[in-house]
Amino acid sequence: xxxxxxxxxxxxxxxxxxxxxxxxxxxxxxxxxxxxxxxxxxxxxxxxxxxxxxxxxxxxxxxxxxxxxxxxxxxxxxxxxxxxxxxxxxxxxxxxxxxxxxxxxxxxxxxx
Amino acid sequence: xxxxxxxxxxxxxxxxxxxxxxxxxxxxxxxxxxxxxxxxxxxxxxxxxxxxxxxxxxxxxxxxxxxxxxxxxxxxxxxxxxxxxxxxxxxxxxxxxxxxxxxxxxxxxxxxxxxx
Numbered sequence: 388x389x390x391x392x393x394x395x396x397x398x399x400x401x402x403x404x405x406x407x408x409x410x411x412x413x414x415x416x417x418x419x420x421x422x423x424x425x426x427x428x429x430x431x432x433x434x435x436x437x438x439x440x441x442x443x444x445x446x447x448x449x450x451x452x453x454x455x456x457x458x459x460x461x462x463x464x465x466x467x468x469x470x471x472x473x474x475x476x477x478x479x480x481x482x483x484x485x486x487x488x489x490x491x492x493x494x495x496x497x498x499x
Numbered sequence: 500x501x502x503x504x505x506x507x508x509x510x511x512x513x514x515x516x517x518x519x520x521x522x523x524x525x526x527x528x529x530x531x532x533x534x535x536x537x538x539x540x541x542x543x544x545x546x547x548x549x550x551x552x553x554x555x556x557x558x559x560x561x562x563x564x565x566x567x568x569x570x571x572x573x574x575x576x577x578x579x580x581x582x583x584x585x586x587x588x589x590x591x592x593x594x595x596x597x598x599x600x601x602x603x604x605x606x607x608x609x610x611x612x613x614x615x
Contacts, residue, residue: 393541421603428608429608430503430590430592430605430606430607430608430609431542431590431604431606432605432606433603433604436603476541476542478541485555486532486544486547486555486558487544487604488544489541489542489543490541491539491540491541492539492540492541
């Protein structure tokens, strides 16, 4: 049973456009929701994270929107650039010291 | 400073052989994690350590898989009697500790294991 469901599997966005990736979870005990970015040949790297006490967090062009009642959260990339082309993973964790669980990933391609 | 270092970068082995994958975490990082990542999938948790103590090994697929971190630094993931289904990217990550929600994971570039 997949604990974090991510969509879409792949995404193509024009340069300057908005990229949106969605995740849904079932376990209400999760209390930390990070997004990781992975470039080919590299390991995933933390991009941005949110806790459920806020509905939105913004860092530069990257924003997480969080809907606690719907158990969903999403990553928005504003003014998408070709350098943003990568695979993005959402993840979830609860403070019961269980491991971080990842979604299956979204391959983003930003085309000029 | 240096990131998480994994070796070898690639490992090809014949079915039935044992393999040992090495992880050298970022200096000072208390927690060390092993994940497995299949092609086109997200990382799947295997096991983790705080210092030298193995805290959780619930993700290890079966008893052919084991891990150790004897001195609280370098860790080795060992797969005995490898099978073709073990072929995957094995990733190590480390963090300062205090739970993954308090300290982000820093992943290595992984070891690509191919069992023929």
